[in-house]
Amino acid sequence: MPFDPPLSCEEVESALGNLFEGMAILPCGGQGAVFKCTHQPSKETVALKIYFTNQVQQRTQREVDLMKRIEDDTLVSLVESGEILVREEECIFIATKFIQGNVLSKVVEQGEIDIPVVAKCGYDIAQAIQLLWDERIVHRDINPKNIMLTNEGTAVLIDLGIARHIDLETLTMPGCAWGTHGYLSPEQAKAVKQLSFKSDIFALGITLQECLAGSHPVNHRQELLLGGGTIKTNTIRDDIPEPITKIIDAMLLFRPYERPRIDDIHNALRPYF
Amino acid sequence: MAKEFFWPASVTWTVPGRVDGVSGGIIYPTRLGYHTLIRRNPDKTHPHLKRRFLDPQLYLIGLDPYTCRTKCAYLVTYPWFPRKPFTPFDSNKLRQNDWQRMVKKDVHNLWVGQLPKKKKAIEQTLRICLQIQENLNCESYILPSPLTVDQTTDYSTELQWLDTGLEVSKKINEAKQTLATIAISDNTLRLINPWENELIDLIIDQVSSREPDGAYIVLEQSHEQGYYCTHHNTIGCLLRLVHGLKTGGLKQIVVAYAGTAGFLSLLVGADIWSTGWYKSERKLKLSDVEDVSGIRLAYPAYYSHNFASEFHLNSDLDKIYQDGFRPQDDEITTASKPLIEALLSGHKVSAVPEWKHERSNVAAAREHFVSMAISRTAEISDFSSDELFSYGLNWLKNAKFLAEEISKSEGLHERTAVNHQSSWYNVFKEFVKMVG
Numbered sequence: 001m002p003f004d005p006p007l008s009c010e011e012v013e014s015a016l017g018n019l020f021e022g023m024a025i026l027p028c029g030g031q032g033a034v035f036k037c038t039h040q041p042s043k044e045t046v047a048l049k050i051y052f053t054n055q056v057q058q059r060t061q062r063e064v065d066l067m068k069r070i071e072d073d074t075l076v077s078l079v080e081s082g083e084i085l086v087r088e089e090e091c092i093f094i095a096t097k098f099i100q101g102n103v104l105s106k107v108v109e110q111g112e113i114d115i116p117v118v119a120k121c122g123y124d125i126a127q128a129i130q131l132l133w134d135e136r137i138v139h140r141d142i143n144p145k146n147i148m149l150t151n152e153g154t155a156v157l158i159d160l161g162i163a164r165h166i167d168l169e170t171l172t173m174p175g176c177a178w179g180t181h182g183y184l185s186p187e188q189a190k191a192v193k194q195l196s197f198k199s200d201i202f203a204l205g206i207t208l209q210e211c212l213a214g215s216h217p218v219n220h221r222q223e224l225l226l227g228g229g230t231i232k233t234n235t236i237r238d239d240i241p242e243p244i245t246k247i248i249d250a251m252l253l254f255r256p257y258e259r260p261r262i263d264d265i266h267n268a269l270r271p272y273f
Numbered sequence: 274m275a276k277e278f279f280w281p282a283s284v285t286w287t288v289p290g291r292v293d294g295v296s297g298g299i300i301y302p303t304r305l306g307y308h309t310l311i312r313r314n315p316d317k318t319h320p321h322l323k324r325r326f327l328d329p330q331l332y333l334i335g336l337d338p339y340t341c342r343t344k345c346a347y348l349v350t351y352p353w354f355p356r357k358p359f360t361p362f363d364s365n366k367l368r369q370n371d372w373q374r375m376v377k378k379d380v381h382n383l384w385v386g387q388l389p390k391k392k393k394a395i396e397q398t399l400r401i402c403l404q405i406q407e408n409l410n411c412e413s414y415i416l417p418s419p420l421t422v423d424q425t426t427d428y429s430t431e432l433q434w435l436d437t438g439l440e441v442s443k444k445i446n447e448a449k450q451t452l453a454t455i456a457i458s459d460n461t462l463r464l465i466n467p468w469e470n471e472l473i474d475l476i477i478d479q480v481s482s483r484e485p486d487g488a489y490i491v492l493e494q495s496h497e498q499g500y501y502c503t504h505h506n507t508i509g510c511l512l513r514l515v516h517g518l519k520t521g522g523l524k525q526i527v528v529a530y531a532g533t534a535g536f537l538s539l540l541v542g543a544d545i546w547s548t549g550w551y552k553s554e555r556k557l558k559l560s561d562v563e564d565v566s567g568i569r570l571a572y573p574a575y576y577s578h579n580f581a582s583e584f585h586l587n588s589d590l591d592k593i594y595q596d597g598f599r600p601q602d603d604e605i606t607t608a609s610k611p612l613i614e615a616l617l618s619g620h621k622v623s624a625v626p627e628w629k630h631e632r633s634n635v636a637a638a639r640e641h642f643v644s645m646a647i648s649r650t651a652e653i654s655d656f657s658s659d660e661l662f663s664y665g666l667n668w669l670k671n672a673k674f675l676a677e678e679i680s681k682s683e684g685l686h687e688r689t690a691v692n693h694q695s696s697w698y699n700v701f702k703e704f705v706k707m708v709g
Contacts, residue, residue, distance in 0.1 A: 133482070136436065187478070193427035194475055196482035256478040257521035 007033045007050065007086065015084045020048055020095070036098055039079050045098040046079050050091050064094060066137060066160050074128040076148075076158040099158070100151045104211070105144035112214040112237065119244065119272035121147065122208045122265065124155035129204065130262040132160075133197035140195065142203035143183040144210060182216055183207065186254055198256035201265070205251030212236050243268045274525065276539045278650040279326070279547040280643075281529070281554045286319045289550070290640030291607055294647040297324030297412065299529060299547050303333065303562070306350040306373050308362035310409075327406050328529065329353060331388070331417035332456035332491060333562070338384035340563045345384050346377035353402035353417065355385035388419055388430075395434065399441040407445055413525070414442050415489050418454035421472075422493075424461040428475055431455075435483060450486040452527060455514065458493040459507045467509030467700075468707060477514065481521025487544075488518050489527045492534075494556045501582065502534045502556065503693040509700045516541040516708060530557040533581055536649060537697060540665040541704065548646065550639040573628055573638035574688050575612065577604055578645050580679070581672035581694050585686035586638075587630040591621050593679055593689075606648070608640035662705045669698035 009023035012035060019040055026034040032051040039046045067078035080095040104121065107113060113121075125147060132139055139146075139160065148156045185202035188195055209217045213236045231252075233245040247268035250260045260268075277296035280288050283304045288295050298321060300310070315322040330348060334355075338345040349356045350373075359379075362372045376383065389395050403414050416438030418431050435453050442451045461472055480488060492511060494502055502508055511534060515526050519542030527545040528535040532555035535546030548555050551571060574583040575590055579601055584590040600613050612628045615621075623629050627637035653664055676694035685691070 187474070192471060192475060194429070194432070194479055196478050198478060198482060255474070255517075257481045257517050261484070261522055 003033055003052065003087070009035065011086065012048070012050065012084075015086050016093070019080070020046070023048075037095075039095055042079060044079050046095040047098050048093060048095045050084070050086065050093045052091075064092075066132075066135070067094075067096070069135060070131050072128065072131050073154050074124045074156055075131060076156055076160070096158070099148040099156055101149045101156075103145060104147040104149055104155070104207070107149060108144050108210055108214060110214075113211040115212075115240065115244070116273040117149070117153075118208055118211045119269040120153060121149065121155040121211060122204065122248075123269045123273065125157055125204050125207070126201070126262050126265040126269075128155075128157040129197050129200045132200075138195045138197060139200050139203075140188065141180055141183075142200050142207060143180045144207055145180075147207065185256065187256055196256060197262075198259045201251050201259050202256070205248050205259075208248050208251075209233060209236060212240060241272060244272060274544045276543075276650050276654045277545045278647050279324075279527070279545050280321055281547050281549045282315075282319070282322060282325075283554055284549060284551050286315070286322065288321055289636060289643055292640055292643050292647065294651065295321040295643075296545070297326070298322040299326045299328050299527075300409075301328055302330050302351050303344045303347055306347050306362075306369070306376070307352065307405075308350060308372065309369055312369075316410075324412050325409070326413060326415055326452075326489070326527070327409055327411050328415055328489070328491075329402050329406075329417035329454075331402075332420035332454065332493070333559075334386060334388055334419060336384075336386070336559070336562060338381040338386065342377050342380050342564050344562050346373065346380045349380060349383050350376060351402075352405070353398050355387060355389060355398075356383050357385065359383050392433075392437065395437050396441060399434070399438050400445070403438070403442055403445050407449070413450040413452050413486065414438075414445075415452050416442065416454055416485070418456055420456045420458060420493060421476075422458045422460050424465070424470075424472055426461075426472065428472070428479060432479055432483075435480065435485070439483060439485060450525065452487045452489040452525065453480050453483070453485040454489045454491065455480065455518075456491040456493065457510075457514075459496055459502075459504065462507045462510040463496060463504050465506060467506055467513045470506075470510055470513075473510050473513050473517070477517035477521055481518055481523060484522065487523050487525030487527065489529065490514060490531075490538075490543075491529050491557060492531050494558050495560070497556065497558065499687060499690050500532060500552055500555055501690050501693040502531065503696055505696040505700045508534060508537070508693075508697055509704065511538055512541045512700065512704050515543045516704070518542075530555070532556055534697075536646065537665065537701070539650065539653060540661040540701075541708075546646075546650070550635070550642045570632040571635045572630060572632060572688075573635045575609070575622075575628070575638065576642045576645055577675075578649050579604065579668075579671055580675045581669065581697065582676065582690045583688060585630075585688035586622050586628060587686065589682075589685050589689045590616075592682055592685075596679075596682055598675070598679065603648075604645065606641050606644035608637040608644060612637070662709060665701050666698075666705065669694065669701050673698040 013023055020037040021040060022038045024036045026036050032049045035048045037046060037048050064081045071077055076096045078096055083090055083092055146159045148158055150156060183203040183206050185199040188199045217231050217236060233240060233248040247260060247265055253259050280295045280298040282298045283301040315325060333348060336345050348354050389398055402417055406414050416435060418434050421431060439451060455476060497503060515538045518526055526543040528538040528543045529547045532548050535548050539546055553561060573586050575586060576583045577600060594616050605613055612625050615625045653661060656664060672694040676691040680691040
């Protein structure tokens with residue numbers, strides 16, 4: 001459950017002592033309260049996330065471990081993590097480098113996105129997916145709310161909170177799928193026992209269609225996809241180069257092993273940004 | 274990639290008769306001890322094994338050393354098989370056979386029968402196994418894997434072995450091709466429609482996502498009695514597995530222990546199949562690995578590729594020939610020629626000494642079978658996918674027709690197998706419809 005009433009900047013500053021300062025409230029993520037502030041030891045501007053007390057602690061610890069292991073421009077980087085006492089409850093906090101830019105969902109709200117931006121976004125997030133998979137991690141929640149476009153033009157995958165390391169015991173209930181409705185791959189929606197990066201590729205495919213369309217391409221899309229229906233990318237806009245429509249359509253194939261590998265995605269998108 | 278036939282170096286390393294055209298071979302530890310293997314030089318003695326794989330056979334870890342003494346006694350000599358400390362072979366003290374007998378006598382004490390579970394122990398096992406494959410100059414590493422027997426598994430143990438195997442293989446020789454072993458029991462395949470079998474989806478997705486160079490598929494046929502895999506779901510899953518892995522980007526798919534179904538798998542994407550003539554070379558069935566009292570002797574049988582099956586030679590072939598069955602020209606091999614000529618001249622099978630129904634009189638039957646395997650493989654080697662599908666449909670439709678006709682004869686021996694053709698044809702037709 002969210003903090004009720006919402007956490008104030010003063011409460012957090014007081015709980016954390018001098019570690020962070022200059023608190024400003026940011027839009028709340030799915031799993032905690034978020035603040036923009038300065039990390040005093042490094043003087044970095046960070047996004048500070050404080051997890052709700054009933055969040056599964058192991059999931060949060062996993063996010064921390066994951067971010068410590070992997071460093072890349074396309075993945076959010078960890079600055080500090082620890083525990084604090086808030087309202088007499090032990091909470092976990094994570095501070096990640098603050099990304100100067102816009103969350104992709106906000107950009108999409110403004111309408112269709114230019115082809116080069118979409119191509120670069122697809123390229124970068126595919127790279128992030130590959131880096132996670134190299135550690136046998138599936139993100140499981142790729143959607144425009146979890147992607148930042150930096151001012152320099154790089155797409156960054158944020159909020160790894162539900163990424164699951166496949167060699168650890170499952171944290172989900174049997175038959176219960178984590179993720180965001182409308183972006184789940186067919187196999188993720190079925191809550192199969194093991195997912196591969198191809199599930200993230202599917203979610204990226206829908207995200208890219210949304211970028212091209214300026215809105216989520218289909219109402220109740222998930223039901224359509226599970227029923228075998230697909231939306232062809234070339235029906236979204238007239239100006240999309242064929243290699244891009246082809247690769248996005250391939251990303252949305254029903255069977256995961258028929259979806260493209262990361263190299264295929266990179267090769268298809270690279271010429272367009 | 275061209276289609277190829279590999280000889281299973283198990284019962285014997287030698288290809289029967291005067292057969293040419295074997296592309297390579299797969300060495301199986303169940304047939305000889307490690308101490309014997311490392312003293313052989315296949316490049317000199319068996320040129321057809323110049324291109325070779327060594328199947329680590331770790332999928333046999335669950336064998337019972339009391340009932341499978343012979344096989345366990347060979348396997349336990351390989352350093353990647355978990356075992357209690359034992360006296361290594363010393364040529365100054367014992368001859369190879371005497372030492373092997375000693376191991377067999379004590380195998381129930383030596384055999385551990387469980388895979389290591391800790392990451393370091395798995396790494397060490399893999400390092401030993403792959404280094405031996407490297408030392409033997411194998412063409413690719415076959416990464417060992419346990420046998421999958423549970424339909425509801427999350428496949429995590431197999432994936433742990435695969436992930437670790439891929440890491441270790443890079444350290445030993447990054448340039449060498451790696452094949453992921455997929456050893457799967459028909460227990461997991463028979464009860465579910467192949468297109469709804471989530472385990473098959475899971476295996477294809479997870480293995481292809483790890484991007485090994487290829488896969489080495491071993492089908493354990495617990496429920497099959499004869500020489501041919503009959504169950505439509507088992508065959509359907511084999512086809513799906515092969516095709517899915519190929520579609521998922523794997524470069525080379527090798528199918529072993531599937532008999533003529535291995536050839537069938539070539540039609541949906543496999544690159545290499547391997548089978549011998551003896552039942553133990555055609556299929557893996559754990560209960561067949563058990564020791565038996567006495568000596569099992571084989572009888573000859575005539576393989577007809579058009580029939581996708583064999584004829585028992587005591588009376589069946591004579592009877593069916595009288596009923597109008599005629600071997601086609603494309604089934605004449607050096608070994609079968611005397612038999613076919615005799616039949617055409619009105620003689621019976623028993624008039625041809627090399628084919629007479631007698632114990633162990635199998636040389637001509639083996640040679641003919643392998644010749645057919647090689648020539649049929651060569652025939653389809655450069656076919657496109659569409660041509661392979663078309664070939665398969667025609668081949669199996671004809672085989673089904675022949676089986677239906679032949680089965681009208683009464684009193685056929687079970688070795689004249691007539692039940693699988695219809696199953697294979699229907700599965701293949703369904704497969705082509707689904708992927709075509």
